[in-house]
Amino acid sequence: MTTITADLKKEVKKAPVRGMMDNVMEQFNSAANHINLHPNIRKILSITNNEILVNFPVKMDNGDVEVFTGYRVQHNSALGPYKGGLRYHPTVDIDAARALAMWMTWKTSLAGLPYGGGKGGIKIDPSKYSESELERITRRFTYALADNIGPEHDIPAPDVNTSSQTMAWIADTYMSTRPPAERSANQHVVTGKPDGSGGLEGRDRATGYGVYLSIKFWAKKNNVNLKGKKYIVQGFGNVGYWASYFLEKDGALLVGVQDAYGSIKSANTIKVEDLFNYAKANKGSIVGFPYSEPVSKNDFFSLDCDICIPAALGNQITSENAPFIKAKLIAEGANGPTNVEGEKVLLERGIAIIPDILCNSGGVVGSYFEWLQNRNGEIWQLDEVMAKLDKKMQESFNKVYDYSKEEGIDMRTAAFCIAIKRIEKAYIQRGIFP
Incomplete structure (x- = not known):
């Protein structure tokens, strides 16, 4: 050196x-x-497919209402559904979400997975909120995003300041918005869930x-x-x-x-x-x-x-x-x-x-295993x-x-x-x- x-x-x-x-x-x-990438393909990969910004109100424990801003950027889906985490952090903005979504596209492709890249989150310092407030914030964010995510379309996962509990709230909220006959078939809308909830x-x-x-x-x-x-x-x-x-x-x-x-x-x-x-x-x-x-x-x-x-x-x-x-x-x-x-x-x-x-990339590989497990109705041992x-x-x-x-x-x-x-x-x- x-x-x-x-x-x-x-x-x-x-x-x-x-x-x-x-x-x-x-x-x-x-x-x-x-690699002398084809100019037309360079143009496509240089931009994101979709950028979703949602502002949504949530009632706090004291009865006050706060409005939060959430993001989901879907970079590319040439190889499969968008895949990537949701983070809760004050640095979350559209620029960060774009960059992280693009990195996810390269990460899933490099790993040989049938996924594209997506990323997002909420601009928030989660340490300032109670668990019940974070649950309501997560569920309301999921409801706002519901038409833009799905087990064969865009599959979120945990990231900075989110956890298996966050994913369980998202899965439950998302499944609750589906027709009753479809709910059990949508468990793999997220990965990184707790063991007892399809994780x-x-x-x-x-x-x-x-x-x-x-x-x-x-x-x-x-x-x-x-x-x-x-x-x-x-x-x-x-x-x-x-x-x-x-x-x-x-x-x-x-x-x-x-x-x-x-x-x-x-x-x-x-x-x-x-x-x-x-x-x-x-x-x-x-x-x-x-x-x-x-x-x-x-x-x-x-x-x-x-x-x-x-x-x-x-x-x-x-x-x-x-x-x-x-x-x-x-x-x-x-x-x-x-x-x-x-x-x-x-x-x-x-x-x-x-x-x-x-x-x-071990995280997204593990996510792929979970997605397959849910999709196929299997349970894999450690x-x-x-x-x-x-x-x-x-x-x-x-x-x-x-x-x-x-x-x-x-x-x-x-x-x-x-x-x-x-x-x-x-x-x-x-x-x-x-």
């Missing part, structure tokens, strides 16, 4: 701040140029397990033993926790964690289960964990480690902090955590990146689910890694090329109506 040069430092300081849509479009165009056993860990598998596959390709390797995780929610859980079992050492409340580090190791239980007892916060010391937010990514797992929000690794990252591998557990300028710095320094559309997930992730990783080596390109560009070529093939074979 090379050190940051003075010239590059000077260059990255001047880099403009980009939105998520700017990042995904630059990534798309770079791959499209590499897939193991879906809770699928994304984090996929991140772990990607790291394991990369380590094997590069003759790296994970035992004793230090790693840091940004975001200790579902993805960060499960990725850490499986890495710890392989002997890797968690030495730093950052969440929305603060950052911590340890000179030795942070026990994953101890931190999970501590956060659970402290309203989700890792701050004050007794076997650690605090770290400033700006210093987190510069912690001494071998592996860095950004598993929170987008645009976290930028030209400002990328020069100081000490990790040899970035495993993207979040969607779009590294912006274009930050990635240029990392690649210049010889730092490997497992891109989001590959690294965190060991069967994990074995299928392992096989699917291995196939995707090998395709991307081998293509990147053959073409002499980075893994993100390789992943985009493979994903886009599959969609291009569908358009060429079917033609464009009329």
Whole structure:
């Protein structure tokens, strides 16, 4: 790994701040140029199919009415129904939803799934609302979206600040709007449901397990033993926790964690289960964990480690902090955590990146398994689910890694090329109506 040069430092300081849509479009165009994508298909894939914005009123616990704004962007359905999460966060807007929907199109295509890409959510800070208020907000949002989602049309899933409970509310509300004879056949309108409501056993860990598998596959390709390797995780929610859980079992050492409340580090190791239980007892916060010391937010990514797992929000690794990252591998557990300028710095320094559309695709693969299970009236056991997930992730990783080596390109560009070529093939074979 090379050190940051003075010239590059000077260059990255001047880099403009980009939105998520700017990042995904630059990534798309770079791959499209590499494969000489047909100009007509480039035009189609550069825009979204549908963009839904809904404003809806909800009565609060105190009797007041608040009006919320929700979004659902459907990017492309050439390979199948739109698929993608719903997030509840103050940063949700149409630009973010467009970018995330486009990333989902590439992610589902790369994984070889019969899906397109969609994304959305509500512009809201869920910590400011009671559970009963969140239930009413979710149900009213579902009602507003009802004609734009469906088990063979657009299938939402959990994302930032949404959960299996959120999905259960959506499924119940959606099924309640269907004719009685059709209700049971619409259970797979969402994935990520609780086990007792049609959910897939193991879906809770699928994304984090996929991140772990990607790291394991990369380590094997590069003759790296994970035992004793230090790693840091940004975001200790579902993805960060499960990725850490499986890495710890392989002997890797968690030495730093950052969440929305603060950052911590340890000179030795942070026990994953101890931190999970501590956060659970402290309203989700890792701050004050007794076997650690605090770290400033700006210093987190510069912690001494071998592996860095950004598993929170987008645009976290930028030209400002990328020069100081000490990790040899970035495993993207979040969607779009590294912006274009930050990635240029990392690649210049010889730092490997497992891109989001590959690294965190275990979640959408698990969603596909759940959708199939519901559709076919089956119940899959945990060991069967994990074995299928392992096989699917291995196939995707090998395709991307081998293509990147053959073409002499980075893994993100390789992943985009493979994903886009599959969609291009569908358009060429079917033609464009009329």
